[in-house]
Amino acid sequence: MAKKFSPKGFGSAAVHGGHVQDPNYAHQTPIYASSTFVYDTAEQGMKRFSGAEEGYIYSRWGNPTFKEPEAKITALETFGLNIEAKGILHASGMAAISTLLLSTLKAGDKILTHYSLYAGTDDILRLLLPHFGIEAVVLDLRDLNKAEEAIKNDASIKLVYLETPANPTIQIVDIEALTTIAKRHNLLVACDNTFATPYLQQPLKYGVDFVVHSTTKFLNGHGTAIGGILIGRDVEWMKTKITKTHRMLGGNSNPFDAFLLTLGLKTLELRMERHCGNAIQVANFLSQHPAIAKVNYEGLASHPEHDIAKKQMRKPGGMLSFELKEGFEGGKKFMDALQMCTRTVSLGTVDTLLCHPPSMTHFSVPKEQREKYGITDGLIRMSVGIENIEDILSDLEQALSV
Known part of the structure; x- marks a missing residue:
């Protein structure tokens, strides 16, 4: 059964958050090393595919070992906040960023971002998105006037993408101020929180719509597994369009890396x-x-x-x-x-x-x-x-x- 208590401390949430008792009463969440899952009847299979019944189908679509780290990281990003959110585990931070960008932007849209991003993110903005008709506008967003001017003068900007502290210059942008500007113009805001982790910084607190992590880094903490997560505060959108994009792109995690991530999170x-x-x-x-x-x-x-x-x-x-x-x-x-x-x-x-x-x-x-x-x-x-x-x-x- 799920643990029913509400932890008062972040460390307790890191240890116990998201854990559901395994049917065989294993202490740790087991590694479900199965690519696919079976059904008792054809009708049950139909219900699962249609969404009428909850259950696992195929590990690209979800796996029991993914559930705990998804719930645990989401609990940490919302700890102490009255915010509902949903997380989807990915094969890497870049997979999570790809799902984010390709589910929120379309041809003709622009993304506003700032100097000094992780090189992989810079590459996808500079080299890949233009092939889909999506353009990146890169400015020094530490200058709030520049940010507001760019947004006011270009209706094609649909998403503001932040990374703070930024890689590798440790530049800091003001999450609250930039999100306030973006929301005045009905824009989505995403923040890469890899360097800070939810222990140090919670972007959702400031109205950000999406948070991404390379879970490979501090969240895992031991250099044993590649992973990423995308967390969104619009739970219904996460369950529908975002989930559909994630599944189509195939950037799913795997049970072994998810298990190692769960262990690492407990000492965050x-x-x-x-x-x-x-x-x-x-x-x-x-x-x-x-x-x-x-x-x-x-x-x-x-x-x-x-x-x-x-x-x-x-x-x-x-x-x-x-x-x-x-x-x-x-x-x-x-x-x-x-x-x-x-x-x-x-x-x-x-x-x-x-x-x-x-x-x-x-x-x-x-x-x-x-x-x-x-x-x-x-x-x-x-x-x-x-x-x-x-x-x-x-x-x-x-x-x-x-």
Whole structure:
């Protein structure tokens, strides 16, 4: 049976939210490794396909192992808020974004977004959507006047897409202010909440219509599974058009990755506390180091959107980036010198991960565009892990001294 209590704490919701007792009384939600599901009668099959009876049909359409992480993440995004929403688990964050864009936009529509997005998102906006007759309008949405002017002067804009903190420059946009502007003009608003997680930031609180995550990152927390989720506050729309698009695109999750995500979510609060506590110490250390030209971290008073971050985030996050004075070659030399910290793309795992966006995650973005967005040749992105802080700082110190 479903747990009937309403948790008072976020950590309790992360552990118990969305869990329904398995018929065989397994402690953990089982892995339903089945591509398809059977029916007692032909009539039952007809009822399930028509929607007259609830039940599973085919794992591309849904699987019992998906149910708990979908409900759990939705519960965390709405924790403490009087908001109903529905989440749909996907094979990746990009699959979730694809479902969002292709179910809300059509030929002739435009999407308004801002500088410094995840490179995969930038690619889909720049290289794929134009083939469907959909155009991206990219502006510095930290300037609210620019945002309002663009929306007022272009009736083709139908969706405002936000990513805050932004990848990899840690730019912050004002979710509440931009959503207020968008809603004055009856536009949809979506927000990528991957960097912050619902523990630090809840975009639905500010009127956002859709939230997307790469669950591969902080929500899983251990680098063991790829995944994504799309959460919408219009439950009926999520159950109908959004679900139909998701199923047609085939970006479904799988039972094994969903199971690993469920396990990771249970320690989200604990991990985020340590990520955040370590990150502010790393940011303070780097901001005083002579080899560093600039540190991008919303927890520093020097960050241009520090006050906005304080308004919409519970704490500064576990992500930061910094510019090396020696540029591209300095970035390569620094990366090669790391000993404990991990050289890799991705983020949000328990170990500290560093990458060089100009040569790695954002290599596909044209150099002129990268620099315009603040992705300089010497930029290093850092996902601060939960190791002991003295070990993280020691590794950074020796790598910067090479």
